[in-house]
Amino acid sequence: MGLDSHVNTFGVQCRQKYGERLKKLTIDAKFTCPNRDGTLGRGGCTFCNVESFSHEHGTLDSIAEQLAKGRERSKGKSSKFIAYFQAYTSTYDEYQVLKLKYDEAIQDSDIVGLCVGTRPDCVPQAVIDLLASYQQKGIEVWLELGLQTANPDTLKRINRGHGFDEYRDTVIRARRAGIKVCTHLILGLPGETHSDYLATHKAVIDCGVDGLKLHPLHIVEGSTLAKAWRADRLELLTLEQYAYSVSELIRYTPKDIVFHRVTAYAKKPMLLAPDWCAFRWEGLVAIVNDLEAHGGQGHYLGTLSY
Template sequence: MNTQKLYYTLNEFLKEKFGEKVKKIPLDAGLTCPNRDGTKGLGGCIYCDPKGSGTGLYIEGKSLNEQLRYFLELFKKKNFKKFVAYFQSFSNTYAPLEKLKELYDIVFMDPSIVGLAIGTRPDCIDENVVNLLKTYQEKGYYLWIELGLQSIYNETLKLINRGHTFEDFLKAYHLLKENDIPVVVHIIFGLPKETKEMMMETVKTLAKLKIDGIKFHALYIPKGSKMEEMYLKGEYKPLEMEEYVELVALALTYLPPSTVIHRVCSEAKEEDILAPTWVSKKMEVINLLRKFMSERNLYQGKNYQP
Protein backbone atom coordinates (compact mmCIF):
# COMPACT_ATOMS: atom_id res chain seq x y z
CA MET A 1 0.00 0.00 0.00
CA ASN A 2 1.15 3.56 -0.69
CA THR A 3 1.41 5.13 2.79
CA GLN A 4 0.38 8.51 1.37
CA LYS A 5 -3.12 7.09 1.23
CA LEU A 6 -5.12 7.44 4.41
CA TYR A 7 -5.96 3.74 4.68
CA TYR A 8 -6.06 0.57 2.61
CA THR A 9 -9.68 0.00 1.59
CA LEU A 10 -11.37 -3.27 0.67
CA ASN A 11 -12.31 -1.86 -2.74
CA GLU A 12 -8.66 -1.12 -3.41
CA PHE A 13 -7.58 -4.60 -2.29
CA LEU A 14 -10.18 -6.40 -4.41
CA LYS A 15 -9.36 -4.33 -7.47
CA GLU A 16 -5.67 -5.20 -7.07
CA LYS A 17 -6.49 -8.90 -6.66
CA PHE A 18 -9.03 -9.30 -9.47
CA GLY A 19 -8.03 -6.53 -11.85
CA GLU A 20 -11.41 -4.80 -11.65
CA LYS A 21 -14.07 -3.67 -9.21
CA VAL A 22 -15.64 -6.50 -7.21
CA LYS A 23 -18.97 -6.20 -5.37
CA LYS A 24 -19.89 -7.96 -2.14
CA ILE A 25 -23.33 -9.57 -2.08
CA PRO A 26 -24.87 -9.67 1.43
CA LEU A 27 -26.63 -12.96 2.16
CA ASP A 28 -28.86 -14.15 4.99
CA ALA A 29 -28.76 -17.96 5.27
CA GLY A 30 -31.28 -18.15 8.11
CA LEU A 31 -28.72 -19.48 10.60
CA THR A 32 -28.52 -18.63 14.31
CA CYS A 33 -25.76 -18.59 16.90
CA PRO A 34 -24.92 -20.52 20.09
CA ASN A 35 -25.53 -17.37 22.11
CA ARG A 36 -29.11 -17.19 20.86
CA ASP A 37 -30.37 -20.76 20.59
CA GLY A 38 -29.71 -21.73 24.21
CA THR A 39 -26.41 -23.58 23.69
CA LYS A 40 -24.52 -20.79 25.43
CA GLY A 41 -27.27 -18.28 26.03
CA LEU A 42 -30.51 -16.76 24.79
CA GLY A 43 -31.04 -13.43 23.06
CA GLY A 44 -27.43 -12.93 22.03
CA CYS A 45 -25.15 -10.01 22.90
CA ILE A 46 -26.74 -7.03 24.66
CA TYR A 47 -26.52 -5.00 21.42
CA CYS A 48 -27.71 -7.80 19.12
CA ASP A 49 -30.40 -6.85 16.63
CA PRO A 50 -33.18 -9.48 16.75
CA LYS A 51 -33.09 -9.52 12.93
CA GLY A 52 -29.35 -10.07 12.76
CA SER A 53 -26.72 -7.73 11.35
CA GLY A 54 -27.55 -8.31 7.70
CA THR A 55 -30.39 -7.78 5.29
CA GLY A 56 -33.03 -9.77 7.17
CA LEU A 57 -34.25 -11.12 3.82
CA TYR A 58 -34.47 -14.70 5.08
CA ILE A 59 -37.06 -13.65 7.68
CA GLU A 60 -38.99 -12.01 4.83
CA GLY A 61 -39.17 -15.38 3.11
CA LYS A 62 -36.39 -14.95 0.53
CA SER A 63 -34.37 -18.12 -0.05
CA LEU A 64 -30.62 -17.97 -0.55
CA ASN A 65 -31.13 -18.57 -4.28
CA GLU A 66 -33.64 -15.72 -4.50
CA GLN A 67 -31.37 -13.35 -2.58
CA LEU A 68 -28.44 -14.21 -4.83
CA ARG A 69 -30.43 -13.73 -8.04
CA TYR A 70 -31.85 -10.43 -6.80
CA PHE A 71 -28.45 -8.90 -5.94
CA LEU A 72 -26.70 -10.27 -9.03
CA GLU A 73 -29.32 -8.69 -11.27
CA LEU A 74 -29.17 -5.43 -9.33
CA PHE A 75 -25.37 -5.11 -9.35
CA LYS A 76 -24.84 -6.37 -12.90
CA LYS A 77 -27.00 -3.46 -14.05
CA LYS A 78 -24.41 -1.24 -12.36
CA ASN A 79 -21.68 -2.85 -14.49
CA PHE A 80 -20.16 -5.13 -11.86
CA LYS A 81 -18.95 -8.40 -13.33
CA LYS A 82 -17.32 -10.14 -10.37
CA PHE A 83 -18.75 -10.76 -6.92
CA VAL A 84 -17.92 -12.03 -3.44
CA ALA A 85 -20.76 -13.81 -1.67
CA TYR A 86 -20.92 -12.56 1.92
CA PHE A 87 -22.74 -14.68 4.53
CA GLN A 88 -23.50 -11.89 6.96
CA SER A 89 -26.34 -12.54 9.42
CA PHE A 90 -25.55 -14.30 12.70
CA SER A 91 -22.95 -17.15 12.80
CA ASN A 92 -22.43 -18.70 9.40
CA THR A 93 -20.29 -21.65 10.43
CA TYR A 94 -22.81 -22.69 13.08
CA ALA A 95 -24.65 -25.62 11.49
CA PRO A 96 -23.94 -29.26 10.58
CA LEU A 97 -21.17 -29.53 7.96
CA GLU A 98 -23.57 -30.98 5.38
CA LYS A 99 -25.82 -27.94 5.79
CA LEU A 100 -22.90 -25.52 5.52
CA LYS A 101 -21.61 -27.20 2.35
CA GLU A 102 -25.07 -27.04 0.81
CA LEU A 103 -25.33 -23.31 1.58
CA TYR A 104 -21.83 -22.41 0.36
CA ASP A 105 -22.21 -24.50 -2.80
CA ILE A 106 -25.34 -22.58 -3.81
CA VAL A 107 -23.46 -19.32 -4.35
CA PHE A 108 -20.93 -20.86 -6.74
CA MET A 109 -23.63 -21.91 -9.18
CA ASP A 110 -23.08 -18.52 -10.79
CA PRO A 111 -19.64 -18.19 -12.47
CA SER A 112 -19.43 -14.49 -11.66
CA ILE A 113 -18.96 -15.35 -7.95
CA VAL A 114 -15.19 -15.31 -7.42
CA GLY A 115 -15.03 -15.35 -3.65
CA LEU A 116 -16.66 -16.24 -0.37
CA ALA A 117 -16.73 -14.20 2.85
CA ILE A 118 -18.19 -15.76 5.98
CA GLY A 119 -19.12 -13.93 9.15
CA THR A 120 -19.04 -16.02 12.32
CA ARG A 121 -17.97 -16.30 15.96
CA PRO A 122 -14.62 -17.57 17.26
CA ASP A 123 -16.34 -20.42 19.12
CA CYS A 124 -17.93 -21.64 15.87
CA ILE A 125 -14.62 -22.51 14.21
CA ASP A 126 -13.08 -25.98 14.46
CA GLU A 127 -10.94 -28.28 12.32
CA ASN A 128 -13.94 -29.76 10.49
CA VAL A 129 -15.15 -26.30 9.46
CA VAL A 130 -11.62 -25.31 8.41
CA ASN A 131 -11.26 -28.45 6.28
CA LEU A 132 -14.53 -27.62 4.51
CA LEU A 133 -13.40 -24.04 3.88
CA LYS A 134 -10.13 -25.25 2.39
CA THR A 135 -12.01 -27.20 -0.28
CA TYR A 136 -13.21 -23.87 -1.74
CA GLN A 137 -9.69 -22.48 -1.73
CA GLU A 138 -8.52 -25.59 -3.56
CA LYS A 139 -11.10 -24.89 -6.26
CA GLY A 140 -9.52 -21.48 -6.80
CA TYR A 141 -12.01 -19.27 -4.97
CA TYR A 142 -10.81 -16.41 -2.78
CA LEU A 143 -12.01 -16.86 0.78
CA TRP A 144 -11.92 -14.96 4.04
CA ILE A 145 -13.48 -15.47 7.47
CA GLU A 146 -14.85 -12.58 9.53
CA LEU A 147 -14.53 -13.18 13.27
CA GLY A 148 -16.51 -11.08 15.72
CA LEU A 149 -14.12 -10.26 18.57
CA GLN A 150 -15.31 -6.78 19.65
CA SER A 151 -12.74 -6.43 22.48
CA ILE A 152 -9.69 -8.24 23.84
CA TYR A 153 -10.94 -7.74 27.42
CA ASN A 154 -12.77 -10.71 28.92
CA GLU A 155 -14.53 -8.48 31.46
CA THR A 156 -16.01 -6.50 28.55
CA LEU A 157 -16.98 -9.67 26.68
CA LYS A 158 -18.76 -10.92 29.80
CA LEU A 159 -20.50 -7.57 30.34
CA ILE A 160 -21.88 -7.53 26.79
CA ASN A 161 -22.91 -11.20 27.09
CA ARG A 162 -20.67 -12.18 24.22
CA GLY A 163 -20.46 -15.83 25.27
CA HIS A 164 -16.81 -16.36 24.34
CA THR A 165 -13.39 -15.23 25.58
CA PHE A 166 -10.37 -13.58 23.99
CA GLU A 167 -8.64 -16.96 24.33
CA ASP A 168 -11.41 -18.52 22.21
CA PHE A 169 -10.68 -15.91 19.57
CA LEU A 170 -6.93 -16.63 19.61
CA LYS A 171 -7.55 -20.36 19.24
CA ALA A 172 -9.83 -19.84 16.21
CA TYR A 173 -7.55 -17.19 14.71
CA HIS A 174 -4.44 -19.35 14.85
CA LEU A 175 -6.28 -22.39 13.51
CA LEU A 176 -7.43 -20.39 10.49
CA LYS A 177 -4.04 -18.78 9.88
CA GLU A 178 -2.22 -22.11 10.16
CA ASN A 179 -4.41 -23.21 7.26
CA ASP A 180 -3.75 -20.06 5.22
CA ILE A 181 -7.30 -18.74 5.56
CA PRO A 182 -7.41 -14.92 5.75
CA VAL A 183 -9.11 -13.48 8.83
CA VAL A 184 -10.99 -10.19 9.14
CA VAL A 185 -11.65 -9.11 12.73
CA HIS A 186 -14.65 -7.08 13.92
CA ILE A 187 -14.19 -4.71 16.85
CA ILE A 188 -16.56 -2.23 18.50
CA PHE A 189 -15.72 1.19 19.90
CA GLY A 190 -17.90 2.61 22.66
CA LEU A 191 -18.59 -0.61 24.56
CA PRO A 192 -19.80 -0.05 28.15
CA LYS A 193 -17.01 0.81 30.63
CA GLU A 194 -14.26 0.72 28.00
CA THR A 195 -11.79 3.60 27.99
CA LYS A 196 -9.97 5.04 24.98
CA GLU A 197 -6.82 3.27 26.20
CA MET A 198 -8.62 -0.09 26.28
CA MET A 199 -9.95 0.39 22.74
CA MET A 200 -6.48 1.26 21.45
CA GLU A 201 -4.97 -1.74 23.26
CA THR A 202 -7.41 -3.99 21.37
CA VAL A 203 -6.16 -2.49 18.09
CA LYS A 204 -2.48 -2.74 19.07
CA THR A 205 -2.94 -6.40 20.03
CA LEU A 206 -4.52 -7.15 16.64
CA ALA A 207 -1.71 -5.23 14.93
CA LYS A 208 0.82 -7.57 16.56
CA LEU A 209 -1.12 -10.50 15.12
CA LYS A 210 -0.85 -8.88 11.67
CA ILE A 211 -4.51 -9.52 10.94
CA ASP A 212 -5.51 -9.60 7.27
CA GLY A 213 -8.43 -7.22 7.67
CA ILE A 214 -10.52 -5.31 10.18
CA LYS A 215 -14.00 -3.85 10.54
CA PHE A 216 -14.57 -0.96 12.92
CA HIS A 217 -18.03 -0.52 14.41
CA ALA A 218 -19.54 2.11 16.68
CA LEU A 219 -21.83 0.65 19.34
CA TYR A 220 -25.43 1.56 18.62
CA ILE A 221 -28.67 0.52 20.28
CA PRO A 222 -31.05 -1.43 18.03
CA LYS A 223 -34.72 -1.33 18.96
CA GLY A 224 -35.63 -4.54 20.77
CA SER A 225 -32.07 -5.25 21.93
CA LYS A 226 -31.10 -5.75 25.57
CA MET A 227 -29.30 -2.41 25.46
CA GLU A 228 -32.55 -0.60 24.81
CA GLU A 229 -33.56 -0.75 28.49
CA MET A 230 -30.04 0.18 29.60
CA TYR A 231 -30.06 3.23 27.32
CA LEU A 232 -33.56 4.37 28.29
CA LYS A 233 -32.61 4.21 31.97
CA GLY A 234 -29.67 6.50 31.27
CA GLU A 235 -27.12 3.81 32.11
CA TYR A 236 -25.28 4.12 28.79
CA LYS A 237 -24.20 7.12 26.75
CA PRO A 238 -23.16 6.40 23.14
CA LEU A 239 -20.18 8.01 21.45
CA GLU A 240 -20.60 11.25 19.54
CA MET A 241 -19.61 11.13 15.87
CA GLU A 242 -16.55 13.31 16.46
CA GLU A 243 -15.37 11.08 19.34
CA TYR A 244 -15.74 7.98 17.21
CA VAL A 245 -13.92 9.49 14.22
CA GLU A 246 -10.98 10.47 16.43
CA LEU A 247 -10.79 6.92 17.85
CA VAL A 248 -10.81 5.29 14.40
CA ALA A 249 -8.25 7.73 13.03
CA LEU A 250 -5.86 6.94 15.89
CA ALA A 251 -6.55 3.19 15.62
CA LEU A 252 -5.65 3.19 11.92
CA THR A 253 -2.22 4.61 12.68
CA TYR A 254 -1.39 1.54 14.83
CA LEU A 255 -2.29 -1.02 12.15
CA PRO A 256 0.16 -2.48 9.61
CA PRO A 257 -0.17 -0.84 6.16
CA SER A 258 -1.00 -4.32 4.76
CA THR A 259 -4.15 -4.79 6.87
CA VAL A 260 -7.22 -4.28 4.68
CA ILE A 261 -9.78 -1.89 6.17
CA HIS A 262 -13.09 -3.52 5.34
CA ARG A 263 -15.20 -0.96 7.19
CA VAL A 264 -14.59 2.19 9.21
CA CYS A 265 -18.08 2.66 10.65
CA SER A 266 -21.27 0.86 11.52
CA GLU A 267 -24.25 1.07 9.23
CA ALA A 268 -27.84 1.08 10.44
CA LYS A 269 -31.19 2.45 9.34
CA GLU A 270 -32.28 5.33 11.54
CA GLU A 271 -35.74 3.82 12.03
CA ASP A 272 -34.23 0.61 13.46
CA ILE A 273 -32.16 2.20 16.22
CA LEU A 274 -32.55 4.40 19.27
CA ALA A 275 -29.10 5.97 19.29
CA PRO A 276 -26.72 7.29 18.14
CA THR A 277 -28.59 8.35 15.00
CA TRP A 278 -25.39 9.46 13.26
CA VAL A 279 -24.55 5.81 12.46
CA SER A 280 -27.20 6.01 9.75
CA LYS A 281 -25.07 8.64 7.97
CA LYS A 282 -22.24 6.43 6.78
CA MET A 283 -20.78 8.77 4.14
CA GLU A 284 -20.87 11.70 6.53
CA VAL A 285 -18.78 9.68 9.01
CA ILE A 286 -16.33 8.57 6.30
CA ASN A 287 -15.92 12.11 4.98
CA LEU A 288 -15.31 13.46 8.48
CA LEU A 289 -12.75 10.71 9.14
CA ARG A 290 -10.85 11.49 5.93
CA LYS A 291 -10.89 15.22 6.70
CA PHE A 292 -9.70 14.62 10.28
CA MET A 293 -6.84 12.37 9.15
CA SER A 294 -5.76 14.64 6.30
CA GLU A 295 -5.66 17.75 8.49
CA ARG A 296 -3.53 15.99 11.12
CA ASN A 297 -1.27 14.08 8.72
CA LEU A 298 -2.51 10.73 10.02
CA TYR A 299 -2.45 7.59 7.93
CA GLN A 300 -2.61 3.84 8.38
CA GLY A 301 0.64 2.46 9.75
CA LYS A 302 2.05 5.80 10.93
CA ASN A 303 2.49 4.53 14.51
CA TYR A 304 2.77 0.82 13.67
CA GLN A 305 5.49 -1.02 15.56
CA PRO A 306 6.32 -4.49 14.12
Protein backbone atom coordinates (compact mmCIF):
# COMPACT_ATOMS: atom_id res chain seq x y z
CA MET A 1 0.00 0.00 0.00
CA GLY A 2 1.14 3.54 -0.70
CA LEU A 3 0.85 6.90 1.01
CA ASP A 4 -2.66 7.52 -0.36
CA SER A 5 -3.95 4.63 1.74
CA HIS A 6 -2.98 6.40 4.97
CA VAL A 7 -2.97 10.11 4.15
CA ASN A 8 -5.34 12.62 2.56
CA THR A 9 -2.95 13.60 -0.23
CA PHE A 10 -3.21 16.33 -2.83
CA GLY A 11 -3.15 13.63 -5.49
CA VAL A 12 -6.25 12.00 -4.01
CA GLN A 13 -8.04 15.34 -3.87
CA CYS A 14 -7.21 16.07 -7.52
CA ARG A 15 -8.43 12.67 -8.72
CA GLN A 16 -11.71 13.16 -6.89
CA LYS A 17 -12.25 16.64 -8.38
CA TYR A 18 -10.60 16.39 -11.82
CA GLY A 19 -10.42 12.67 -12.49
CA GLU A 20 -6.61 12.70 -12.51
CA ARG A 21 -3.60 13.98 -10.63
CA LEU A 22 -2.69 17.57 -11.46
CA LYS A 23 0.92 18.24 -12.32
CA LYS A 24 2.43 21.41 -10.83
CA LEU A 25 4.45 23.30 -13.42
CA THR A 26 7.05 25.39 -11.61
CA ILE A 27 7.62 29.00 -12.63
CA ASP A 28 10.46 31.38 -11.87
CA ALA A 29 8.85 34.79 -12.44
CA LYS A 30 11.99 36.74 -11.44
CA PHE A 31 10.72 37.70 -8.01
CA THR A 32 13.11 38.49 -5.19
CA CYS A 33 12.63 38.46 -1.41
CA PRO A 34 12.61 41.21 1.24
CA ASN A 35 15.07 39.06 3.16
CA ARG A 36 17.52 39.33 0.24
CA ASP A 37 17.05 42.77 -1.28
CA GLY A 38 17.83 44.68 1.92
CA THR A 39 14.25 45.53 2.93
CA LEU A 40 14.46 43.13 5.89
CA GLY A 41 17.95 41.75 5.43
CA ARG A 42 20.40 40.23 3.02
CA GLY A 43 21.48 36.66 2.40
CA GLY A 44 18.04 35.15 2.88
CA CYS A 45 17.03 32.41 5.28
CA THR A 46 19.95 30.32 6.47
CA PHE A 47 18.69 27.13 4.76
CA CYS A 48 17.78 28.69 1.41
CA ASN A 49 19.19 28.27 -2.04
CA VAL A 50 16.31 28.37 -4.51
CA GLU A 51 18.35 26.48 -7.13
CA SER A 52 17.98 23.32 -5.03
CA PHE A 53 14.22 23.06 -5.60
CA SER A 54 13.30 25.12 -8.67
CA HIS A 55 13.72 23.58 -12.12
CA GLU A 56 13.39 26.99 -13.71
CA HIS A 57 15.62 29.13 -11.47
CA GLY A 58 17.76 31.51 -13.47
CA THR A 59 15.99 30.86 -16.75
CA LEU A 60 15.51 33.64 -19.29
CA ASP A 61 12.35 31.99 -20.59
CA SER A 62 9.00 33.75 -20.32
CA ILE A 63 6.28 32.32 -18.11
CA ALA A 64 4.55 30.86 -21.16
CA GLU A 65 7.80 29.24 -22.32
CA GLN A 66 8.45 27.75 -18.88
CA LEU A 67 4.95 26.28 -18.80
CA ALA A 68 5.42 24.82 -22.29
CA LYS A 69 8.64 23.10 -21.22
CA GLY A 70 6.95 21.83 -18.08
CA ARG A 71 4.16 20.32 -20.16
CA GLU A 72 6.73 18.61 -22.36
CA ARG A 73 8.45 17.06 -19.32
CA SER A 74 5.05 15.85 -18.10
CA LYS A 75 3.83 14.50 -21.44
CA GLY A 76 1.57 11.50 -20.92
CA LYS A 77 1.36 11.98 -17.15
CA SER A 78 -1.35 14.61 -16.95
CA SER A 79 -3.66 16.63 -19.16
CA LYS A 80 -4.42 19.34 -16.59
CA PHE A 81 -1.91 21.46 -14.73
CA ILE A 82 -1.34 23.92 -11.91
CA ALA A 83 0.82 26.98 -12.54
CA TYR A 84 3.14 27.05 -9.53
CA PHE A 85 4.96 30.27 -8.69
CA GLN A 86 7.61 28.62 -6.56
CA ALA A 87 10.85 30.63 -6.59
CA TYR A 88 11.43 33.21 -3.86
CA THR A 89 8.53 35.43 -2.72
CA SER A 90 5.86 35.30 -5.41
CA THR A 91 3.63 38.06 -4.01
CA TYR A 92 6.47 40.53 -3.55
CA ASP A 93 5.88 43.10 -6.29
CA GLU A 94 3.47 45.79 -7.39
CA TYR A 95 -0.15 44.74 -7.84
CA GLN A 96 -0.21 45.29 -11.60
CA VAL A 97 3.03 43.33 -12.06
CA LEU A 98 1.60 40.42 -10.09
CA LYS A 99 -1.65 40.49 -12.04
CA LEU A 100 0.17 40.44 -15.39
CA LYS A 101 2.27 37.45 -14.35
CA TYR A 102 -0.60 35.49 -12.84
CA ASP A 103 -2.79 36.25 -15.86
CA GLU A 104 -0.10 34.96 -18.23
CA ALA A 105 0.22 31.75 -16.22
CA ILE A 106 -3.47 30.80 -16.40
CA GLN A 107 -4.24 31.86 -19.96
CA ASP A 108 -4.37 28.30 -21.37
CA SER A 109 -7.39 26.07 -20.79
CA ASP A 110 -5.30 23.15 -19.48
CA ILE A 111 -4.10 25.32 -16.55
CA VAL A 112 -6.84 24.73 -14.00
CA GLY A 113 -4.98 25.86 -10.90
CA LEU A 114 -2.79 28.63 -9.55
CA CYS A 115 -0.39 28.01 -6.66
CA VAL A 116 1.52 30.97 -5.21
CA GLY A 117 4.39 30.45 -2.79
CA THR A 118 5.32 33.34 -0.52
CA ARG A 119 6.18 34.60 2.95
CA PRO A 120 3.47 35.32 5.55
CA ASP A 121 4.56 38.96 5.82
CA CYS A 122 4.27 39.69 2.08
CA VAL A 123 0.55 39.16 1.42
CA PRO A 124 -1.34 42.48 1.46
CA GLN A 125 -5.12 42.44 1.25
CA ALA A 126 -5.01 43.52 -2.40
CA VAL A 127 -3.14 40.32 -3.28
CA ILE A 128 -5.64 38.20 -1.37
CA ASP A 129 -8.47 39.91 -3.23
CA LEU A 130 -6.68 39.29 -6.55
CA LEU A 131 -6.26 35.58 -5.80
CA ALA A 132 -9.90 35.39 -4.72
CA SER A 133 -10.93 36.86 -8.08
CA TYR A 134 -9.23 33.96 -9.91
CA GLN A 135 -10.98 31.46 -7.68
CA GLN A 136 -14.31 33.10 -8.45
CA LYS A 137 -13.57 32.36 -12.13
CA GLY A 138 -13.20 28.65 -11.39
CA ILE A 139 -9.42 28.47 -10.97
CA GLU A 140 -8.12 26.19 -8.20
CA VAL A 141 -6.15 28.62 -6.00
CA TRP A 142 -3.68 27.75 -3.25
CA LEU A 143 -1.68 30.24 -1.21
CA GLU A 144 1.48 28.51 0.02
CA LEU A 145 2.98 30.13 3.12
CA GLY A 146 6.52 29.34 4.17
CA LEU A 147 6.37 29.32 7.94
CA GLN A 148 8.90 26.51 8.66
CA THR A 149 8.44 26.75 12.45
CA ALA A 150 6.31 28.58 15.03
CA ASN A 151 9.20 28.78 17.51
CA PRO A 152 10.19 32.48 17.80
CA ASP A 153 13.77 31.68 18.76
CA THR A 154 14.21 29.40 15.76
CA LEU A 155 12.65 31.96 13.42
CA LYS A 156 15.32 34.44 14.53
CA ARG A 157 18.05 31.82 14.34
CA ILE A 158 17.26 30.97 10.72
CA ASN A 159 16.88 34.65 9.77
CA ARG A 160 13.25 34.46 8.68
CA GLY A 161 12.53 38.12 9.36
CA HIS A 162 8.95 37.56 10.56
CA GLY A 163 7.14 36.04 13.50
CA PHE A 164 4.14 33.79 14.02
CA ASP A 165 1.74 36.75 14.34
CA GLU A 166 2.24 37.67 10.68
CA TYR A 167 1.51 34.10 9.71
CA ARG A 168 -1.68 33.94 11.80
CA ASP A 169 -2.94 37.24 10.39
CA THR A 170 -2.39 36.17 6.78
CA VAL A 171 -4.06 32.79 7.28
CA ILE A 172 -7.11 34.42 8.82
CA ARG A 173 -7.45 36.97 6.02
CA ALA A 174 -6.88 34.44 3.24
CA ARG A 175 -9.34 31.90 4.54
CA ARG A 176 -11.91 34.63 5.20
CA ALA A 177 -11.66 35.40 1.47
CA GLY A 178 -12.12 31.72 0.62
CA ILE A 179 -8.49 31.13 -0.36
CA LYS A 180 -7.03 27.76 0.61
CA VAL A 181 -3.77 27.95 2.58
CA CYS A 182 -0.98 25.37 2.47
CA THR A 183 1.74 25.79 5.11
CA HIS A 184 5.36 24.69 4.71
CA LEU A 185 7.10 23.24 7.77
CA ILE A 186 10.72 22.09 8.08
CA LEU A 187 11.70 19.35 10.51
CA GLY A 188 15.27 19.30 11.81
CA LEU A 189 15.99 23.03 12.07
CA PRO A 190 18.97 23.83 14.34
CA GLY A 191 18.11 23.55 18.03
CA GLU A 192 14.70 21.95 17.49
CA THR A 193 13.47 18.56 18.67
CA HIS A 194 10.38 16.42 18.18
CA SER A 195 8.50 18.44 20.82
CA ASP A 196 9.09 21.62 18.80
CA TYR A 197 7.60 19.98 15.69
CA LEU A 198 4.52 19.01 17.66
CA ALA A 199 4.16 22.54 19.09
CA THR A 200 4.44 24.12 15.63
CA HIS A 201 1.97 21.63 14.18
CA LYS A 202 -0.57 22.40 16.91
CA ALA A 203 -0.17 26.15 16.45
CA VAL A 204 -0.75 25.85 12.70
CA ILE A 205 -3.76 23.56 13.06
CA ASP A 206 -5.27 25.86 15.69
CA CYS A 207 -4.97 28.83 13.27
CA GLY A 208 -6.88 26.97 10.61
CA VAL A 209 -5.14 25.58 7.55
CA ASP A 210 -6.19 23.61 4.49
CA GLY A 211 -2.94 21.93 3.51
CA LEU A 212 0.51 21.05 4.79
CA LYS A 213 3.92 20.51 3.23
CA LEU A 214 6.47 18.77 5.41
CA HIS A 215 10.12 18.32 4.54
CA PRO A 216 13.43 17.62 6.25
CA LEU A 217 16.16 20.18 6.69
CA HIS A 218 18.75 19.35 4.09
CA ILE A 219 21.91 21.31 3.60
CA VAL A 220 22.43 22.68 0.11
CA GLU A 221 25.37 24.40 -1.50
CA GLY A 222 25.16 28.18 -1.36
CA SER A 223 23.16 28.36 1.87
CA THR A 224 24.37 29.90 5.12
CA LEU A 225 23.87 26.57 6.88
CA ALA A 226 26.35 24.97 4.47
CA LYS A 227 29.13 26.82 6.31
CA ALA A 228 27.94 25.52 9.68
CA TRP A 229 27.70 21.98 8.31
CA ARG A 230 31.25 22.12 6.97
CA ALA A 231 32.40 23.29 10.41
CA ASP A 232 30.64 20.24 11.93
CA ARG A 233 28.26 22.43 13.95
CA LEU A 234 25.01 20.82 12.76
CA GLU A 235 23.27 17.65 13.86
CA LEU A 236 20.94 16.48 11.09
CA LEU A 237 18.00 14.11 11.29
CA THR A 238 18.47 10.50 10.36
CA LEU A 239 15.96 8.91 8.02
CA GLU A 240 14.47 6.99 10.94
CA GLN A 241 14.07 10.12 13.07
CA TYR A 242 12.43 12.04 10.25
CA ALA A 243 10.02 9.24 9.34
CA TYR A 244 8.96 8.89 12.98
CA SER A 245 8.33 12.62 13.50
CA VAL A 246 6.46 13.09 10.22
CA SER A 247 4.28 10.07 10.89
CA GLU A 248 3.42 11.37 14.36
CA LEU A 249 2.41 14.75 12.92
CA ILE A 250 0.25 13.00 10.35
CA ARG A 251 -1.49 11.01 13.09
CA TYR A 252 -2.32 14.28 14.89
CA THR A 253 -3.70 15.90 11.71
CA PRO A 254 -7.46 16.14 11.07
CA LYS A 255 -8.50 14.06 8.06
CA ASP A 256 -9.85 16.99 6.07
CA ILE A 257 -6.42 18.66 5.83
CA VAL A 258 -4.59 17.90 2.60
CA PHE A 259 -0.93 16.89 2.55
CA HIS A 260 0.79 18.33 -0.52
CA ARG A 261 4.10 16.77 0.45
CA VAL A 262 5.52 14.72 3.33
CA THR A 263 9.19 14.67 2.36
CA ALA A 264 11.60 16.22 -0.13
CA TYR A 265 14.87 15.53 -1.84
CA ALA A 266 17.65 17.41 -3.61
CA LYS A 267 20.21 16.34 -6.16
CA LYS A 268 23.93 16.14 -5.62
CA PRO A 269 26.22 18.04 -5.91
CA MET A 270 23.76 20.75 -4.81
CA LEU A 271 22.83 18.57 -1.82
CA LEU A 272 25.53 18.34 0.83
CA ALA A 273 23.71 16.39 3.58
CA PRO A 274 22.05 14.23 4.76
CA ASP A 275 22.77 11.65 2.10
CA TRP A 276 19.35 10.00 2.32
CA CYS A 277 17.77 13.21 0.99
CA ALA A 278 19.38 12.48 -2.38
CA PHE A 279 16.92 9.65 -3.02
CA ARG A 280 13.31 10.45 -3.89
CA TRP A 281 11.75 7.29 -2.47
CA GLU A 282 13.72 6.49 0.71
CA GLY A 283 11.91 9.00 2.91
CA LEU A 284 8.51 8.15 1.47
CA VAL A 285 8.95 4.39 1.97
CA ALA A 286 10.07 4.88 5.58
CA ILE A 287 7.05 7.08 6.32
CA VAL A 288 4.59 4.67 4.72
CA ASN A 289 6.07 1.79 6.72
CA ASP A 290 5.59 3.74 9.96
CA LEU A 291 2.02 4.69 9.07
CA GLU A 292 1.17 1.09 8.24
CA ALA A 293 2.57 -0.05 11.58
CA HIS A 294 1.14 2.65 13.85
CA GLY A 295 -1.84 4.30 12.12
CA GLY A 296 -2.46 6.98 9.54
CA GLN A 297 -3.87 10.49 9.37
CA GLY A 298 -6.11 11.43 12.27
CA HIS A 299 -5.32 8.26 14.21
CA TYR A 300 -4.66 10.11 17.47
CA LEU A 301 -7.57 12.54 17.29
CA GLY A 302 -10.00 12.05 20.13
CA THR A 303 -7.68 9.64 21.92
CA LEU A 304 -4.39 11.46 22.57
CA SER A 305 -3.42 15.07 23.22
CA TYR A 306 -0.15 16.54 22.03
